[in-house]
Amino acid sequence: MRDLRTVALAVAWRNAHNYFTNPAMIIPGMLFPLFFFTAFAGGLSRVNSIPGFGFESGYTAFVYGFVLLQASAFGGVFTGFSVARDFESGFARRLLLAASNRTGVIIGYWMAALVRAVFTIGVITAVAFVSGMEVGGGGLDLVGLYTLALLVNAGAVLFAAGVAMRLRTMQAGPAMQVPVFLLIFIAPVWVPLGLLSGWVHTAATVNPMTLMLDANRSLIAGAPDKVGLAFLAAAGLAAALWLWALTGLRSAERAG
Amino acid sequence: MSSAVALQVGHLARRSVVRTLRQPAMVVPSLFFPLILLSVNSGGLESATNLPGFPTDTYLDFALAVTFVQGALFSANSAGTNVANDIESGFLKRLSLTPLRRTALLVGQLSGVVTLGLIQAVTFLIAGLVAGAGIEAGFAGALVIVALALLISLGFGTIGAFVALRTGSGEAVQGIFPLLFAALFLSSVSLPRDLIQTDWFRTVATYNPVSYMLEAIRSLILTGWDGEALALGFACAGGVALVALVAASAALRTAMVRT
Numbered sequence: 463m464r465d466l467r468t469v470a471l472a473v474a475w476r477n478a479h480n481y482f483t484n485p486a487m488i489i490p491g492m493l494f495p496l497f498f499f500t501a502f503a504g505g506l507s508r509v510n511s512i513p514g515f516g517f518e519s520g521y522t523a524f525v526y527g528f529v530l531l532q533a534s535a536f537g538g539v540f541t542g543f544s545v546a547r548d549f550e551s552g553f554a555r556r557l558l559l560a561a562s563n564r565t566g567v568i569i570g571y572w573m574a575a576l577v578r579a580v581f582t583i584g585v586i587t588a589v590a591f592v593s594g595m596e597v598g599g600g601g602l603d604l605v606g607l608y609t610l611a612l613l614v615n616a617g618a619v620l621f622a623a624g625v626a627m628r629l630r631t632m633q634a635g636p637a638m639q640v641p642v643f644l645l646i647f648i649a650p651v652w653v654p655l656g657l658l659s660g661w662v663h664t665a666a667t668v669n670p671m672t673l674m675l676d677a678n679r680s681l682i683a684g685a686p687d688k689v690g691l692a693f694l695a696a697a698g699l700a701a702a703l704w705l706w707a708l709t710g711l712r713s714a715e716r717a718g
Numbered sequence: 719m720s721s722a723v724a725l726q727v728g729h730l731a732r733r734s735v736v737r738t739l740r741q742p743a744m745v746v747p748s749l750f751f752p753l754i755l756l757s758v759n760s761g762g763l764e765s766a767t768n769l770p771g772f773p774t775d776t777y778l779d780f781a782l783a784v785t786f787v788q789g790a791l792f793s794a795n796s797a798g799t800n801v802a803n804d805i806e807s808g809f810l811k812r813l814s815l816t817p818l819r820r821t822a823l824l825v826g827q828l829s830g831v832v833t834l835g836l837i838q839a840v841t842f843l844i845a846g847l848v849a850g851a852g853i854e855a856g857f858a859g860a861l862v863i864v865a866l867a868l869l870i871s872l873g874f875g876t877i878g879a880f881v882a883l884r885t886g887s888g889e890a891v892q893g894i895f896p897l898l899f900a901a902l903f904l905s906s907v908s909l910p911r912d913l914i915q916t917d918w919f920r921t922v923a924t925y926n927p928v929s930y931m932l933e934a935i936r937s938l939i940l941t942g943w944d945g946e947a948l949a950l951g952f953a954c955a956g957g958v959a960l961v962a963l964v965a966a967s968a969a970l971r972t973a974m975v976r977t
Contacts, residue, residue: 486893493896501903504919508909512765636747647758653765662761 465563473557473570477544478577491540491578495533495586499525503593506652514657519683522595526586527679528651530607531671533586534615535642537579542622542638545571549630549714558715568623568707575619579612598684606689607681610674613696618642620703627710630717645671670695723822730826738796738830748792748834749841752785756845759784759908769913774940782846783935784907786867787928789838791898793871797831798878798891805886805973814974824963824970828875835871839864851939859938862948869955870931874898876962883969905929927954 481487503525510521517524548554554567561567599607622638629637649671650658658666666672677692738744760778767775774780804810804827813823843853843860853859877898882891905928906914914920923929934951937944 490896497896497900497903501900501908504916505903505908505914505923506763506766508769508913508915509763509766512768514765644754647755647762650762652762657765658761659764660761662758 466566466569469561469563469566470569470573473567474573474577477541477571477574480544481574481578487540487544491533491537491582492585494536495529495582496589498532499529499586499589502528502652509653512653512657515653517654517679517683519596519598522590522593523597523682524679525652526590526595527675527682528646528649529586529590530583530611531614531675531678532646533582534579534611535618535646537582538575538615538618538620539622539638539642541571541575541578541619542626543632543635544574545623545626546630546632546634546638549626550632554630554714555718564711564715565708568620568704568711571623572616572619575615576612579615583608583611597682599681599686600684603681603684603686606686606693607678610678610681610689610692610696613693613700614674617696617700617703620700620707624703624706624710627707627714630714645669649675651675670699723819726818726822727825727829730822731829734800734827734830735833737800738834741796744792744796744799745834745837748789748796748838751792752788752838752842753845755788756781756785756842757849760849763908766909769909771910771913773910773936776851778846778849779851779939780936782842782851782939783932784902785842785846786839786863786935787870787902787931789842790835790867790870790874791895791902792838793831793835794874794878794898795891795895796834796878797828797875798882798894799888800830801827801879801882802886802888802891805882806888810973820967820970820974824879824967827879828872831875831878832868832872835868835875836864838871839867842867853939854942855938859943863935863938866931866934866951866955869952869959873955873959873962876959876966880962880966880969883966883973886973901926901928906932927958930954 503522506525507521509515510517510524545554548557557567558564597604621642625634625638628634648662648665649669650666655663655666655672655676673688673692673695676687677689680687681689756778759781760776763781764777766772767777767780772780843863847853853863855862878891878894881894882888885891904919904922905926906923907928911920911923911929911933914923930947930950931954934947934955937947937951
């Protein structure tokens with residue numbers, strides 16, 4: 463257990479240090495959620511007046527719910543890029559040789575993703591409040607809101623790490639990014655599920671991200687709805703992706 | 719253009735076109751992503767057509783214009799990366815030892831991006847029509863859309879080439895992508911300008927030349943022939959291309975002197 467903790471903390475510290483000392487890593491992870499928040503909350507706010515929209519906390523809060531999940535998920539995906547970079551540079555091979563508990567490597571990357579997500583979420587939340595976001599939820603709702611976001615972050619980093627450890631090259635970037643991008647965008651991003659149409663409505667209905675997004679928004683509005691189900695889906699996804707990451711690690715070990 | 723310059727342009731243009739088309743990693747995302755976003759937006763924002771004053775009753779028609787500009791953003795990446803590779807591999811240095819004209823080098827390098835722009839424009843038009851969009855200005859309007867899309871691709875592609883020539887770095891070229899992406903999203907990309915509710919956003923969109931490029935293409939799709947929208951669209955796209963060409967030419971001069 464002590465070995466696991468030592469390895470995890472070392473990997474997490476190295477990745478967090480690299481992140482905070484390298485603007486090329488901070489900027490994309492920060493820029494895109496901020497940018498989506500600005501573009502959607504500013505450019506699409508009129509959508510709030512479409513009949514049937516019905517989100518009382520306003521369009522800024524509605525978009526914040528999406529951007530929060532997007533930032534969390536992409537915080538995980540970008541950490542996956544770091545895993546791929548470590549394999550490409552040869553660092554990860556040396557790490558696997560030196561680590562007394564290799565499961566700690568995955569936990570370390572997950573902790574690094576958590577640090578990245580908390581930092582990004584903090585900045586986005588500050589910007590959202592400055593731009594006049596109204597939150598109807600109380601303290602417990604907000605704890606639920608951010609815990610759910612961090613569960614999504616865990617799922618994303620475990621997925622991306624699993625891909626990175628199997629392919630062990632930076633060229634695996636699209637394989638990590640595109641599925642997460644599609645999962646997030648084929649959901650009620652701009653309007654509630656009931657106002658989506660065509661194939662997007664059908665896909666969003668079965669997309670687990672819809673459940674998480676709706677629960678997130680209900681917590682912001684202070685009217686929790688299907689929160690337990692959303693937590694179950696997020697935790698279940700993270701558990702399945704833990705196995706995916708672990709088998710990815712075994713694949714990397716076999717590759718030597 | 720003298721025959722010598724024409725020959726130089728021809729050789730470099732052929733190299734640029736072949737090199738661009740041989741890289742599926744450049745061609746495929748530039749076609750795939752705009753179409754995916756078109757498909758998602760069409761379903762996701764269809765209800766926006768219920769807003770009073772929305773110019774059409776199908777969001778697909780409204781959003782189709784975005785694919786052309788989005789595709790052009792990928793052109794900036796493609797052109798810039800190719801030029802940066804030439805600098806990093808020393809190809810530009812070897813060229814500087816030959817009597818090659820700068821104009822020929824720049825025009826030749828940008829041919830690949832214009833070809834990519836043509837493939838994109840035709841693909842997006844066909845995809846839009848197959849999905850059920852209509853072009854109010856008819857076949858001639860479709861040709862004008864392709865011409866404008868090529869001009870926009872040339873403009874953004876030249877910006878990519880300029881950054882590559884100034885920095886000599888492929889990473890710097892990748893770095894401008896978020897900025898161009900921001901220019902697209904801070905425009906009338908999702909709603910017509912008069913329906914944008916947030917004042918500051920509407921002001922930014924009004925000063926953003928990308929809004930006029932979108933509105934020119936959109937006018938041909940939604941309303942037919944609108945001289946003002948087309949004049950503004952071509953002026954903005956041409957202006958961006960001209961400024962970028964002058965800047966890239968100056969950067970190329972400096973880059974050739976340095977070598």
